[in-house]
Amino acid sequence: MEKTPAVPIRRPPASAKSEQRIRDILHMARQVFSEAGFQAATTTEIAQRLGVSEATIFTYFGGKRELCVRVISDWYDEIIGKVEDSLPHVQGARAQLHYLVHTHLRHLLAEGPGLCAFILSEGRARNDDFGDIYAGLQRRYTAPLMRILAQGQADGDIRRDMPLRLLRSSVYGPMEHVLWDAILRGTRVDVAATADQLVGFLWQALQPPRQDTLALARFRGEVRDALHRLQASDVSDESANKDGGTY
Structure with a gap:
């Protein structure tokens, strides 16, 4: 399995107490980022909600951006772990595609639209000190879909006249539009029904053209x-x- 570049921690935890402190900081940061977004969130508020000094935050993390990257990395690790555990038990390219789409939508919406918007807007590769980390996370996250598409092409279930990267975008693009539409309109997404509809549409587009x-x-x-x-x-x-x- 591909390794994502490690998110730097200002000081490695030296004890179980330190490890628990880091978990508490990350849990609260996740809440604050979900509610306020990255720009409006502050380490001061995170510290106040935890009942600690802001210096405590900086003992373990170099700043807000580093904390943001760690929150996003943990989110990716959660969903990647679920996919890697469950996907091998799903048989067939279409069924695997459905599992990925359903899991993607459900996991992004599980903690509300705030976290969904935060992940979609901040969880991207960018030209800063953490660009390699974001890029590595995205490669790990999209790798299962790339394997499904490649195997589908080899089996003749997926069209071969388009590159895998474009096929990958044709899957994740519509899902992101659905999620942003729900966020901006404040509507509730029926994950099961939406996954069924998306996969029905996507599978038609992914199949080889019939003779x-x-x-x-x-x-x-x-x-x-x-x-x-x-x-x-x-x-x-x-x-x-x-x-x-x-x-």
Whole structure:
């Protein structure tokens, strides 16, 4: 399994008490980031809710961005662990795709729209000191889908005329639009129904083009071209007849 670059901790925990303190900080940071978003959240508020000094936060974390990265990393580890434990027991490319879509939607919405918006907006690769960490998390997270798509192509279940990276985007893109729409509109998502609908749509797009469908498309094109030629010929004949009648 690919390793994500470790999120730096300002000082490694030296005792069970320190480890518990880190867990408490991360738990509270997750709540504050979910409620306020990254920009509005402060380490001061996190410390106040915990009943500790802000210096305690900085004992273990270098700053708000580092704390943010650790919260996101833990979230990714949770869902990656669930997928890696369960996906091998799901048989067939379509069923595996459905499991991934359902798990993605359910896990992102499990703790409310605030955490969902925080993960979607902040959990991306960026050009800062933590860019490699974000990129590594995304590679680990999307790796199961890439394996499903690659195996599906090998088995003939997934179209081969498009690169895997584009197919991957065609799966995650619609899910992100659904989630952002729910966040911005303040609507509740029926995860099971939405997963069924998305997979029904996505599977049609991912399947190889059927030969009879391709043949029908070619036939329609030939008929359309023939009609255009016939119409052009009729116009030409009509013009010639008009010209001949003037002499």
